[in-house]
Amino acid sequence: MATLQAIKYSRGKLLVLDQLRLPHEHHYDEVSTAEDAFDCIRSMRVRGAPAIAIVAALAHAVELYNGDCKATTPEETIAYIESRLEFLKESRPTAVDLSNAISLLTLAARASKREGLAHPAAKDAILNSYIEAAETILAKDLENNTLIGSFGAAWLQQQYGATPSRQLSVLTHCNTGSLATSGHGTALGIIRTLHAQSLLRHAYCTETRPYNQGSRLTSFELVFENIPATLIADSMAGALFAQHRARMNIGAVVVGADRVVRNGDTANKIGTYALAVLARHHGIKFVVAAPTTSIDLDTETGAGIRIEERRAEELTQISGAVVAADGTVDTTRTAKVAIADQRIAVWNPAFDVTPYDLIDAIVTERGAVVKGPDGKFDFSLVLPERWRW
Numbered sequence: 001m002a003t004l005q006a007i008k009y010s011r012g013k014l015l016v017l018d019q020l021r022l023p024h025e026h027h028y029d030e031v032s033t034a035e036d037a038f039d040c041i042r043s044m045r046v047r048g049a050p051a052i053a054i055v056a057a058l059a060h061a062v063e064l065y066n067g068d069c070k071a072t073t074p075e076e077t078i079a080y081i082e083s084r085l086e087f088l089k090e091s092r093p094t095a096v097d098l099s100n101a102i103s104l105l106t107l108a109a110r111a112s113k114r115e116g117l118a119h120p121a122a123k124d125a126i127l128n129s130y131i132e133a134a135e136t137i138l139a140k141d142l143e144n145n146t147l148i149g150s151f152g153a154a155w156l157q158q159q160y161g162a163t164p165s166r167q168l169s170v171l172t173h174c175n176t177g178s179l180a181t182s183g184h185g186t187a188l189g190i191i192r193t194l195h196a197q198s199l200l201r202h203a204y205c206t207e208t209r210p211y212n213q214g215s216r217l218t219s220f221e222l223v224f225e226n227i228p229a230t231l232i233a234d235s236m237a238g239a240l241f242a243q244h245r246a247r248m249n250i251g252a253v254v255v256g257a258d259r260v261v262r263n264g265d266t267a268n269k270i271g272t273y274a275l276a277v278l279a280r281h282h283g284i285k286f287v288v289a290a291p292t293t294s295i296d297l298d299t300e301t302g303a304g305i306r307i308e309e310r311r312a313e314e315l316t317q318i319s320g321a322v323v324a325a326d327g328t329v330d331t332t333r334t335a336k337v338a339i340a341d342q343r344i345a346v347w348n349p350a351f352d353v354t355p356y357d358l359i360d361a362i363v364t365e366r367g368a369v370v371k372g373p374d375g376k377f378d379f380s381l382v383l384p385e386r387w388r389w
C-alpha cells in the first residue's frame with residue numbers, strides 16, 4: 001500500500017521504507033542494529049538530512065533495548081554508546097543533523113550517569129535515557145516541520161500579498177517531504193501548508209539528477225497529496241522562469257538544507273546553487289527551509305563543509321520499473337540500464353554550497369531568519385550565541 005511514512009517505530013522495532021524502490025514498490029526493511037542503519041543510510045534506502053539522523057538514533061535505541069550492550073559499569077555503557085554513534089556518524093558526512101543528534105544523545109546518556117547507583121540499575125538509567133532522547137528526536141522533528149511549514153507559508157504570503165484569488169507558484173528541488181523527515185517535510189512542508197491555505201497555485205519539482213529524488217520521490221508525494229504540480233528536468237528551470245514566471249506567478253524557489261553554517265552558506269542537493277543564481281537573475285525569492293538541527297554554528301563558511309562524492313554509476317546507469325511495449329508500467333519488474341559509455345570519467349558531488357548572499361530567508365521551526373541591514377544572517381534570533389547540542 002502506498003504510504004508517505006518513511007520511518008515506522010515502536011520501542012524495540014524500527015522499520016524503514018526502502019526509498020530506492022519508490023515509487024513503484026513499497027517495502028519496509030527492519031533496521032535492528034547500527035550496522036543495518038549504516039548500510040541503509042550509505043546505500044540511500046533512507047535519505048534526507050533529518051531522516052538520516054532519526055534512523056541512526058533509533059537503530060541504536062533498538063539495539064540497546066534488545067540487550068546488545070554488555071557493559072557492566074556506567075563508564076563502559078557510555079563508552080559503548082559513543083563508539084556506536086561514532087561509527088554511524090561516518091555513514092554520510094555532509095548533513096549535520098546526524099552529528100547534532102549524536103551530540104544530543106551523548107549528552108543525554110552522560111547526564112543520566114548517577115553516582116552511587118549499583119549495576120544493573122546504573123546501566124539501565126543510561127540506556128533508558130538514551131532511548132527516550134532518541135524517541136524525542138523523532139517526535140520533535142514532526143513538530144518542527146509543521147512549524148517550518150507555517151512560518152515559511154506566512155513569510156511568502158507576506159512577501160507577495162498572496163491570497164486565494166492571487167495564488168503563488170513555487171519550485172522545489174530534491175526531496176524534502178515526508179520521506180526525508182518523520183513527516184510533513186521542510187521545504188515540501190511549506191508547499192503543503194501553502195496548498196492547505198489555498199495560497200498555492202502550482203508546485204514545480206525538478207527531476208534532481210543524478211539520483212532523481214525529485215522525479216522518484218517528490219513527484220510521488222505531490223501526486224499522493226493531490227497538490228497541483230509539474231515535473232521538470234533540472235536544465236529546464238531557466239526556461240520555466242523566463243517563460244512562465246509572470247503567467248504562473250512564480251514567487252519562490254524553496255529548498256531544504258543539509259548544513260547551514262554560521263554565515264548562512266547552505267549545503268544542499270547538487271543543483272541548488274544553480275537554482276539560486278537563476279532565481280536571483282529572475283527576481284524570484286530563494287528560501288531555505290531548515291530545522292535548527294540542520295544548523296552548524298561551528299563552521300564559519302561554506303568552504304568548511306565536507307561534500308560527499310558518490311559512485312560514477314549513479315550518473316552512468318539508471319534503474320526503474322520496466323515499461324511494456326503498450327506503455328504500461330510493470331511495477332513487479334525493475335531493470336538497471338546503462339545510459340553513458342561506462343569508461344567515461346565522472347565527477348559526482350552529492351551536494352553544492354549556495355552562498356548566503358543568494359538566499360533571502362532561512363526558515364526554521366522558530367521563525368524565518370532574514371539578513372540584517374549589514375547583509376548578514378543572524379541566527380541568535382533562533383539560536384542563542386552559545387547554543388550547543
Ligand SMILES: CSC[C@@H](O)[C@@H](O)C(=O)COP(=O)(O)O
Nearest residue numbers: 047048049174176180256257269
Ligand atoms: C529535508 S531534507 C533536506 C536535504 O537533506 C535534501 O534537500 C537533500 O539534499 C537530500 O539529499 P539526499 O542525498 O537525498 O540525502
